Amino acid sequence: LIFVVPAIAYLYIFGSGLMAGSLIRNFLEGGKFPRHWITVLEIIPAFSLYRGLYELSQYAIRASETGNPGIQWSDLNDHTNGMRDVMIIIIVEWLVLLPVAYYFDYAASVGNSSGLLSIIKRLLRKNPTWRRIAVNEVADNDVHVEMEKLDIIKERETVDQVLQQRNSGYAVVCDDLKKVYHGKDGNPDKYAVRGLSLALPYGECLGILGPNGAGKSSFISMMIGFSKPTSGNAFVQDFSIHTDMENIYNSMGVCPQNDMLWEMLTGREHLQFYGRLKSLSGSALDLAVEESLRSVNLLLGGAADKQVRKYSGGMKRRLSIAISLIGDAKVVYMDEPSTGLDPASRKSLWTAVKQAKQDRAIILTTHSMEEAEVLCDRLCIMVDGRLQCIGRPKELIARYGGYYVLTMTTSSEFEREVEDLALKLLPNARKVYHLSGTQKYELSKQQVRIADVFMAVENLKRRVEVQAWGLADTTMEDVFVKVATGAQSSDELS
Numbered sequence: 001l002i003f004v005v006p007a008i009a010y011l012y013i014f015g016s017g018l019m020a021g022s023l024i025r026n027f028l029e030g031g032k033f034p035r036h037w038i039t040v041l042e043i044i045p046a047f048s049l050y051r052g053l054y055e056l057s058q059y060a061i062r063a064s065e066t067g068n069p070g071i072q073w074s075d076l077n078d079h080t081n082g083m084r085d086v087m088i089i090i091i092v093e094w095l096v097l098l099p100v101a102y103y104f105d106y107a108a109s110v111g112n113s114s115g116l117l118s119i120i121k122r123l124l125r126k127n128p129t130w131r132r133i134a135v136n137e138v139a140d141n142d143v144h145v146e147m148e149k150l151d152i153i154k155e156r157e158t159v160d161q162v163l164q165q166r167n168s169g170y171a172v173v174c175d176d177l178k179k180v181y182h183g184k185d186g187n188p189d190k191y192a193v194r195g196l197s198l199a200l201p202y203g204e205c206l207g208i209l210g211p212n213g214a215g216k217s218s219f220i221s222m223m224i225g226f227s228k229p230t231s232g233n234a235f236v237q238d239f240s241i242h243t244d245m246e247n248i249y250n251s252m253g254v255c256p257q258n259d260m261l262w263e264m265l266t267g268r269e270h271l272q273f274y275g276r277l278k279s280l281s282g283s284a285l286d287l288a289v290e291e292s293l294r295s296v297n298l299l300l301g302g303a304a305d306k307q308v309r310k311y312s313g314g315m316k317r318r319l320s321i322a323i324s325l326i327g328d329a330k331v332v333y334m335d336e337p338s339t340g341l342d343p344a345s346r347k348s349l350w351t352a353v354k355q356a357k358q359d360r361a362i363i364l365t366t367h368s369m370e371e372a373e374v375l376c377d378r379l380c381i382m383v384d385g386r387l388q389c390i391g392r393p394k395e396l397i398a399r400y401g402g403y404y405v406l407t408m409t410t411s412s413e414f415e416r417e418v419e420d421l422a423l424k425l426l427p428n429a430r431k432v433y434h435l436s437g438t439q440k441y442e443l444s445k446q447q448v449r450i451a452d453v454f455m456a457v458e459n460l461k462r463r464v465e466v467q468a469w470g471l472a473d474t475t476m477e478d479v480f481v482k483v484a485t486g487a488q489s490s491d492e493l494s
Contacts, residue, residue, distance in 0.1 A: 013046070016044060016045075016046035016047070017046045017050065019046070019047075020044070020046045020047040020049070020050035020051075023041070023047075027041075035082075038051075038082070039082070039085050039089075042082075042085065042086060042089050043089060043093075045090075045093060045097075048086050048089045048090055048093070049090070051082060051086050052083065052086040052087075052090070055071070055081045055082060055083050055086070056070075056071060058081075059071035059075070059081075071083070149388065149389055151389055151390050151391050152197075152387050152388075152389070152390060155197060155198055155199065155387075155390055156197040158199045159173055159174070159175055159197045159198065159199050162199050163175060169201060169202070170199050170200060170201050170202075171200055171201060171202050171236065171237060171330060171331050171360075171361030172198075172199070172200040172223075172234070172235070172236055172331060172361055172363065173198075173199050173200075173234065173235045174196050174197055174198050174199075174223075174232070174233075174234040175197055175232055175233050175234065175235075176195050176196070176197055176231070176232040176233075177193055177195070177196040177197070177219070177222065177229055177231075177232035177233070177234055178191075178193055178194060178195055178196075178229060178230045178231045178232050179191075179192040179193040179215070179218050179219070179222055179227065179229055179230050179385075180192070180230040191384070191385050192215045192218035192219075192385050193215045193218050193219050193222070193229075193385045194215075194384070194385040194386045195232070195386070196215075196219060196232075196382075196385075196386075196387060197387075198380065198387070198390065200361045200363065201361065202330070202359060202360065202361050203357060203358060203359060203360070203361070204357070204361060204362075204377045204378065205353070205357045205361075205362040205363075205364060205375050205376045205377050205378075206361075206362070206363050206364070206376060206377070206378050206379075206380065207364050207365070207366060207371075207372040207375065207376030207378070207379045207380070208363065208364070208365045208366075208379075208380055208382055209365075209366065209367075209369075209372060209379060209380070209381045209382070209480055210365075210381060210382035210383060210484070211383065211484055213384075214382040214383055214384065214385065215382055215384070215385040216335075216365040216382055217257060217335060217365070218385075219382075220254075220333050220335055220363070220365065222234070222241065223236070223241060223333060223363070224252065224254050224333055225241065225245040225248070225249070228242075229241070229242075236248045236251075236252065236331050237251060237330060237331065248331075250278070250279075251328075251329055251330040251331060252329055252330075252331050252332070252333075253323070253324035253325055253326070253327070253329030253331070253332040253333070254324055254332070254333050254335075255320045255321050255323070255324035255332070255333065255334040255335060255337050256320065256335055257335040257336050257339070259316045259317060259319075259320045260320070261308045261316055261319065261320070262308065263307065263308050263309035264307055264308075264309065265307065265308060266304065266305050266306055266307055266308065267293065267298050267303060267304045267305075267306065267308065267311070267315075267319050267322075268289060268293065268304045268305055270308070270319060270323060271288075271289040271292050271293065271319075271322060271323060271326055272285060272289055274323050274326055274327065275288050275289060275326050275327055277327070278326065278327025278328070278329070279327070280326075280327055288326055288327065288328075289326070292322040292323075292325060292326045293322060295322065295325070295348075295352040295355070295356075296318035296319070296321055296322045296348065296349065296352060297318065297345065297348050298315065298318055298319060298322065303315060313340040314340050314341045314342055314345055316340075317337070317338070317339060317340050317341055318341070318345060318349065320337075321334070321337050321349060321352070321353075325352070325356050329360065330359075330360055330361065331360065331361050331362075331363075332356070332360055332361070332362045332363070333362075333363050333364075334353075334362060334363070334364045334365070335365050336365055336366055336367065337349065337353070337364065337366070338350075338366070338368060338371055346371070350371070350374050350375055353375050354374075354375060357375075362375075364376060369475065369476040369477040369480060372393070372476060373393045373476050376393065377392065378390060378391060378392055379391070379392070379393055379396060379476075381396075381479075381480060381483045381484065383483070383484050383487035384487065386487070388483050388484075388486075388487050389483055393476055396476070396479050397474050397475070397476060397479055400474070400478075400479040400482050400483060401473070401474030401478070401479065402444065402445055402446070402474070403442045403443055403444050403445055403474060404442070404443045404445060404448065404450075404453070404471055404472065404473065404474075405432075405440055405441070405442060405443075405471070405472045405473075405474065405475075405478055406422060406425075406429075406440065406441045406442075406443055406453065406469075406470075406471055407433075407438065407439070407440045407468075407469060407470045407471075407472070408421075408438070408439055408457075408466060408468070408469040408470075409437055409438040409439075409466070409467045409468040409469065410437050410464060410465065410466055410467060411437055411465065411467070412436075412437050414464040414465070415434075415437060415439065417460060417463070417464050418439050418460070419431070419439070421456055421457070421460050422439075422441040422443070424456065425443060425448055425452060425453060425456055426443050426444060426447055426448050428444075429441045429442065429443055430442045432478075432481065432482075437467070442478075450471065453471055454471075457469055
């Protein structure tokens with residue numbers, strides 16, 4: 001399918017031009033083809049263009065033979081040459097088809113299915129508040145129809161209220177942020193972030209959870225200036241990411257997903273360098289470097305003065321986190337910060353992050369549910385570029401929980417007995433996991449008693465060999481799986 005669209009366009013232009021060249025000439029010079037049907041054919045752009053060129057050439061030939069001037073404006077009144085009809089058709093088609101072509105080019109580039117009138121309104125629409133700006137604004141093209149969650153609606157309402165205030169007290173405000181990677185060579189567009197709106201106050205750590213490809217890294221790339229949003233806007237300490245990134249950089253810290261370090265510099269030299277970029281100097285710089293090294297356990301064994309090429313992966317990760325926090329950065333982005341850390345270093349890191357967030361706003365992406373619950377005041381789950389839910393961890397567990405998770409491992413020959421047990425306990429028990437003899441079932445708390453579950457399992461163990469089993473309350477991991485799979489199933493259906 002590579003280059004299909006340009007190829008079809010070239011074929012159409014070449015083919016229609018060839019047909020116009022042969023047919024129009026024969027029809028005009030033959031004199032037998034009805035004139036009104038020639039006018040109808042001229043509605044096709046290639047035919048009207050060739051008719052005009054044909055008439056111009058005829059006047060030019062006669063002018064060269066007789067010495068008279070070529071075609072004049074007064075000759076448009078001569079109905080035998082058809083030039084007036086050609087001019088009218090070309091002007092009308094230009095006025096009609098140019099906006100239509102613009103619409104299809106504009107809409108196809110982002111997959112937009114809305115009407116031409118709505119696009120014109122969006123292009124001419126005034127900014128609703130002093131802070132909103134339109135940058136290649138496009139509408140979300142999804143045929144995905146879904147009742148939006150109340151928490152997402154409430155978050156958007158908060159954003160709208162904050163945008164009306166000049167001094168909002170919020171560190172980060174995202175207003176309908178979208179990112180589309182346009183397809184090339186016939187490939188479809190990739191929608192990475194779809195209309196994300198959220199407001200983050202100081203002193204809060206917001207965790208963003210989501211499967212691979214959910215749009216988490218694309219979101220952070222826009223916020224730190226690595227890529228431009230397709231539409232929407234975001235404000236960091238009241239500065240727009242479109243126009244004020246220079247001001248944002250002065251108070252921003254970033255811990256990227258992949259460590260970006262110089263192998264020949266020491267850990268201390270890294271922190272001194274980034275500290276100077278944050279306008280630290282003298283004793284203030286030395287104090288900030290020492291505190292940063294201590295917070296991530298890089299003072300032990302002289303690690304701070306070793307070249308980074310001698311660091312382990314975990315040590316490099318801790319240094320990246322220290323760099324993101326140095327200089328009293330008010331907004332910090334951490335992309336999977338604990339990747340590659342051992343349990344002890346992870347706990348130390350968590351302590352440093354919890355201390356750091358007291359007067360900062362932190363946006364953190366992670367695949368660790370434990371880390372998300374420990375560090376984050378609020379969590380949101382992204383799937384396919386959309387926010388599916390947002391709230392405090394306990395709120396999300398209460399909202400999407402309400403059930404026990406029965407896990408049981410047996411040999412494959414007894415899997416049917418486990419399924420029968422779950423359905424006997426609760427006819428509408430839902431299987432959420434099944435792999436190599438291990439099965440997980442959701443059992444509603446309102447319909448099942450714990451004592452009944454224990455009794456049923458003990459009876460089963462008398463008949464079959466149960467290698468392991470457990471009954472657990474809903475965890476954040478269960479909520480994540482439920483929300484992510486539900487959203488993906490909904491997308492597939494749409």
